[in-house]
Amino acid sequence: MIRVWTRIGLCxxxxxxxxxxxxxxxxxDPLTPVEIDQLRDTAQDADQRLKLYVTFARARLDxxxxxxxxxxxxxxxxxxxxxxxxFLDIYDxxxxxxxxxxxxxxxxRKVLKTIIEADTEFQSKLRALKDAANLDKDEVKKYxxxxxxxxxxxxxxxxxxxxxxxxxxxxxxxxxxxxx
Amino acid sequence: xxxxxxxxxxxxxLAVVMAAPGRNNESLDQLIARAExxxxxxxxxxxxxxxxxxxxxxxxxxxxxxPEEARVAVENxxxxxxxxxxxxxxxxxxxxxxxxxxxxxxxxLRDIKRNLAFEDQAPVATAVDRLEQMRTELLSHxxxxxxxx
Numbered sequence: 414m415i416r417v418w419t420r421i422g423l424c425x426x427x428x429x430x431x432x433x434x435x436x437x438x439x440x441x442d443p444l445t446p447v448e449i450d451q452l453r454d455t456a457q458d459a460d461q462r463l464k465l466y467v468t469f470a471r472a473r474l475d476x477x478x479x480x481x482x483x484x485x486x487x488x489x490x491x492x493x494x495x496x497x498x499x500f501l502d503i504y505d506x507x508x509x510x511x512x513x514x515x516x517x518x519x520x521x522r523k524v525l526k527t528i529i530e531a532d533t534e535f536q537s538k539l540r541a542l543k544d545a546a547n548l549d550k551d552e553v554k555k556y557x558x559x560x561x562x563x564x565x566x567x568x569x570x571x572x573x574x575x576x577x578x579x580x581x582x583x584x585x586x587x588x589x590x591x592x593x
Numbered sequence: 594x595x596x597x598x599x600x601x602x603x604x605x606x607l608a609v610v611m612a613a614p615g616r617n618n619e620s621l622d623q624l625i626a627r628a629e630x631x632x633x634x635x636x637x638x639x640x641x642x643x644x645x646x647x648x649x650x651x652x653x654x655x656x657x658x659x660p661e662e663a664r665v666a667v668e669n670x671x672x673x674x675x676x677x678x679x680x681x682x683x684x685x686x687x688x689x690x691x692x693x694x695x696x697x698x699x700x701x702l703r704d705i706k707r708n709l710a711f712e713d714q715a716p717v718a719t720a721v722d723r724l725e726q727m728r729t730e731l732l733s734h735x736x737x738x739x740x741x742x
Binding site: 442443444449452453456501502505506508509510558562566 | 693696697699700701703704707708732735736
């Protein structure tokens with residue numbers, strides 16, 4: 414009987430840790446296991462991998478809009494904050510991955526155009542949230558700073574992505590000239 | 594007199610031009626030494642740069658299948674981030690920059706972690722948690738200050 418209880422205890426212990434306050438403080442991965450698998454399959458393919466990041470980031474903003482329009486959501490401020498944080502984490506990873514592929518001298522011109530289009534879409538969605546009128550002050554307080562940070566990050570990144578595209582196109586032209 | 598002034602100006606310009614790339618090419622050891630002796634106000638930026646360089650090297654070491662050395666680099670990421678956080682909070686300087694840098698480093702570590710073998714993931718996950726904790730402390734400090742005003 415004692416052995417049965419020991420086994421039950423051993424099974425429950427990890428669950429207890431997971432739901433303990435210390436466990437709850439840990440920030441979960443912003444990506445789902447399925448998304449992580451998809452990324453793993455595209456580790457060497459810049460176009461596919463970066464497109465996936467754009468898709469995941471877009472999905473987080475879509476989710477954010479759904480959360481905000483759902484009347485059943487009780488703590489809209491906190492939910493907005495969580496979704497925004499997920500978006501920003503994924504967007505940071507997108508930028509990191511761009512840097513990695515550029516360091517490897519990968520040609521990312523094609524996917525950069527997709528990214529720049531997405532940047533514009535993200536900017537307008539985030540700006541719409543920032544400019545939304547008649548919102549509860551306490552609700553806004555919960556995500557205001559993060560939203561400003563996110564907008565600053567996206568604004569700075571758009572400029573970087575455009576600059577990178579110009580540089581890569583110039584490099585491609587030079588390469589073509591050298592070949593001919 | 595004019596020639597002498599021009600020579601002095603040229604000498605200063607030359608010194609500045611020569612010193613600038615020197616700083617960019619500064620080795621990690623040199624940077625660490627500079628951080629140790631720097632004024633506390635300058636430490637957040639220096640320690641953040643060290644943490645970022647350690648993170649670059651951790652990524653390269655994991656890719657080169659050197660998990661033990663990479664783990665040490667990850668520990669250094671946390672250690673120098675902690676120094677940056679501490680100096681930032683004590684001086685009230687570069688709080689936002691330090692927080693943003695930590696957010697980006699945590700994102701990069703999460704990406705690194707996902708590509709690792711299961712047995713190598715734990716130290717990276719711990720590092721991510723520590724960076725997130727430091728971010729929270731920096732944010733609390735920023736907002737705490739605002740409330741006091």
